[in-house]
Amino acid sequence: MTLASYWHLLRGNRNLRLLWMAQIVSEMGDWFYSVAIFSFLLDLTGSAQMVAFAFLMQVLPQCFMAPTAGVINDRISRRKVMIFADCARAGIVLAMMLVRTRGMLPLLYVLLLLETLCWALFEPAQRAVIPNITEGDEIPIANALQSATWSVNFALGAGLGGLVLVICGHETVFMVNSLSFVASALLIRAMKFAEPHAENLPPLRPRDLVDFSPIAEGVRYVRRDPKLLATIFVKGGIGFMGANWVILPVLGERVFRIQIHGLNSSQAGALGMSALLASRGLGAIAGSFLGGNFAGTNRARLRWTILAGFAMGAVGYVALGAAESMALAVLALVMAHAGGSACWTASSTLLQKQTDDRFRGRVFSAEFAFSMLMVSISSFAAGQAVDHGVDVRTVAVATGVAMLLPVAAWLAAGRAWRES
Numbered sequence: 001m002t003l004a005s006y007w008h009l010l011r012g013n014r015n016l017r018l019l020w021m022a023q024i025v026s027e028m029g030d031w032f033y034s035v036a037i038f039s040f041l042l043d044l045t046g047s048a049q050m051v052a053f054a055f056l057m058q059v060l061p062q063c064f065m066a067p068t069a070g071v072i073n074d075r076i077s078r079r080k081v082m083i084f085a086d087c088a089r090a091g092i093v094l095a096m097m098l099v100r101t102r103g104m105l106p107l108l109y110v111l112l113l114l115e116t117l118c119w120a121l122f123e124p125a126q127r128a129v130i131p132n133i134t135e136g137d138e139i140p141i142a143n144a145l146q147s148a149t150w151s152v153n154f155a156l157g158a159g160l161g162g163l164v165l166v167i168c169g170h171e172t173v174f175m176v177n178s179l180s181f182v183a184s185a186l187l188i189r190a191m192k193f194a195e196p197h198a199e200n201l202p203p204l205r206p207r208d209l210v211d212f213s214p215i216a217e218g219v220r221y222v223r224r225d226p227k228l229l230a231t232i233f234v235k236g237g238i239g240f241m242g243a244n245w246v247i248l249p250v251l252g253e254r255v256f257r258i259q260i261h262g263l264n265s266s267q268a269g270a271l272g273m274s275a276l277l278a279s280r281g282l283g284a285i286a287g288s289f290l291g292g293n294f295a296g297t298n299r300a301r302l303r304w305t306i307l308a309g310f311a312m313g314a315v316g317y318v319a320l321g322a323a324e325s326m327a328l329a330v331l332a333l334v335m336a337h338a339g340g341s342a343c344w345t346a347s348s349t350l351l352q353k354q355t356d357d358r359f360r361g362r363v364f365s366a367e368f369a370f371s372m373l374m375v376s377i378s379s380f381a382a383g384q385a386v387d388h389g390v391d392v393r394t395v396a397v398a399t400g401v402a403m404l405l406p407v408a409a410w411l412a413a414g415r416a417w418r419e420s
Contacts, residue, residue, distance in 0.1 A: 009141050015133040015191045016142055019126070022187040023149055026086065029180030031157025033093065035277065036170040037108075038249040039162075039270045044102050048250050048392075052383025055245045057112035058119075060376040065120035066369030073361030075204045077195050078125035078132075079188060085122035086185035089115050094178040097171045124364040131352050131360070133193050140349045147288030147345040155281025162274025166267045197358050221359050222366070228354045230413035232367045234306055234347035237406025238340045239374025241313050243382035243399045247320075248276040248333075250392045256326045275326065276333060283316075283334035287341025299353075303414065305346040310407045312339025317400030321393040336400075378402070 010017050041050045073081055092115045099108040127146075134142045165173055222229050252273030259268050287309065316336025323329040347367075355363045382395050 005141050006145050009134075009138055009145070013133065013138070015193050016145075018187045018191050019129070019133070020145065020149060022082075022086075022184040023126075023146065024153060025180045025187070026184035027150060027153035028157045029093075029177035031154050031277070031281075032161040032164060032173045033096075033170075033177040034157075035161035035270065035274055036165050036173040037096075037112075039165060039253075039266070039273065040170050041105075042249060042253050042269070043266050044105070048246055048386035049383040050105075051249055052246050052379050054109065054112060055379050056376050057109050058116050059242075059372040059379075061113055061116045061120065065117050066124075066365040066372075067362075069120045069124055070362035070365030072121065072204065073125050073128060073365065074197055074358060075201060077198055078129050078361070079191055079193070079195065081125045082122050082188050083185045085118040085125075086181045086188065088118045089122075090178045090181035090185070092118070093174055093181065096174045120365075120368070123368055124361055127348060127352075127364050128360040129193070129195075131357065132195060133191075139352055140345075143345050143348045143352070144288050147341055147348075148285055151281050151284030151288050151341055153281075154284060155278045157281075160274075162270045165270055166263070197360070221356075222363065225354065226413075228351070228363075230410075231347055231350045231354065232363065233370055234343055234350075234406075234410070235367055235371035236374045237310055237403075237409065238313070238343050239371050240378055240402045240406060241317065241336065241340055241399060242375030242378040243395060244280065244317075244333075244337075245375075245379045246382040246386060247392055247396050247399065248280065249273050250386055251329070251396075252276045255392065256329060258326075272326075276329065279330040279333040280337045282330075283337035283339075284341035286334065287312075287338035287343075288345050299350065302346040302350050303410075306343045307407065307410050309339035309341075309343035309346070310403060310410060312336060312342075314400045314403035314407065317396050317403065319400075321395075321397030321400065323393075 010020060037054055038051050041047075041054055044050075092111050096108060096111050098104065099111075130142050130146075131139060161173065164176070222232060252271075252275065253269035256272045256276065257265065257268040258271040258275060260271070263271070313336045316332050316334075316339065319332035320329055320336065323332055351363060351367065352360070378399070382399070385395050385398075386392055
């Protein structure tokens with residue numbers, strides 16, 4: 001795949017173009033406001049654990065929401081699910097402007113929880129519709145494009161988010177993010193495509209949301225195929241690097257501040273945090289093209305890309321812990337998250353090619369749940385370690401060592417393909 005491949009696909013596929021534009025505006029706003037939240041919490045509490053807890057509210061509830069989200073996405077229009085989630089998030093983020101003091105932090109955590117539940121509906125729907133709006137060799141191009149766009153949005157949003165925060169304040173950042181969800185909903189509303197999974201099905205009733213038979217059916221479907229089962233856990237392996245949501249804000253705020261004349265320590269820390277998060281995004285950009293361009297639709301290459309990605313994450317975080325300068329920290333993060341992004345892109349393509357359309361919502365919801373569970377565990381552990389006196393560099397090295405576990409697990413899972 002070349003850059004021309006992405007251009008031709010976007011130019012010729014209106015639905016993918018609209019979905020891509022929606023992704024750009026909403027994700028850019030997300031990264032703006034993530035920097036604002038982490039900086040606000042560190043200023044207000046000085047606790048890494050408070051940052052970890054805020055992040056937990058953004059990810060852990062998805063694990064519990066995933067079974068219901070999968071059933072919803074396999075029963076009704078995924079396009080309508082995405083529109084609903086965007087509209088709800090616009091109002092939720094706007095309400096975050098009410099949080100001004102430490103005493104109002106419980107409200108912030110409740111709002112983060114609600115936004116997370118909406119995200120748990122949106123993300124599986126977004127990935128599940130890709131095979132409905134693309135075909136054949138367009139699928140890995142669309143996956144690589146989504147992953148690269150996420151990475152570019154992360155790099156630009158995190159980098160610019162610190163500047164906007166310093167200049168305009170966190171309330172402006174929340175307003176921008178709220179408007180981005182409105183724009184995303186309008187773009188998705190303009191999409192027109194067939195959704196065969198929802199045809200000839202009875203209306204979804206409230207009691208269906210607590211009916212576990214569709215979930216059990218999905219579990220049986222996955223268990224029949226060891227290759228599919230192994231692939232579902234790939235993003236869970238990437239989740240070991242979820243500790244970065246604590247490591248990078250603390251490193252930026254305490255170790256790699258960007259001192260510019262006229263800025264106070266809080267503002268210098270916010271810029272350092274932005275720079276490290278942007279470096280993470282730059283690595284993810286490179287990894288998304290590696291996962292798409294090198295592997296394509298070749299299943300053997302997709303599997304090798306996943307193995308290499310896990311190894312890059314391990315080496316990168318060990319190097320981050322040893323970095324003595326911002327430049328070395330940036331290089332280490334680029335390597336680690338290039339590997340993570342390559343794993344993400346390659347595993348998405350494998351799942352889309354292995355899964356029947358009528359099960360796709362449940363499969364992607366389950367995959368997302370495992371991923372968020374591991375991210376939650378690793379970020380919580382990192383926050384606890386830092387607040388109990390463990391040096392943040394040591395936590396980074398431990399994260400790299402932990403990434404050797406998915407390396408070993410994926411090597412063991414290779415038997416499923418060799419025996420098929």
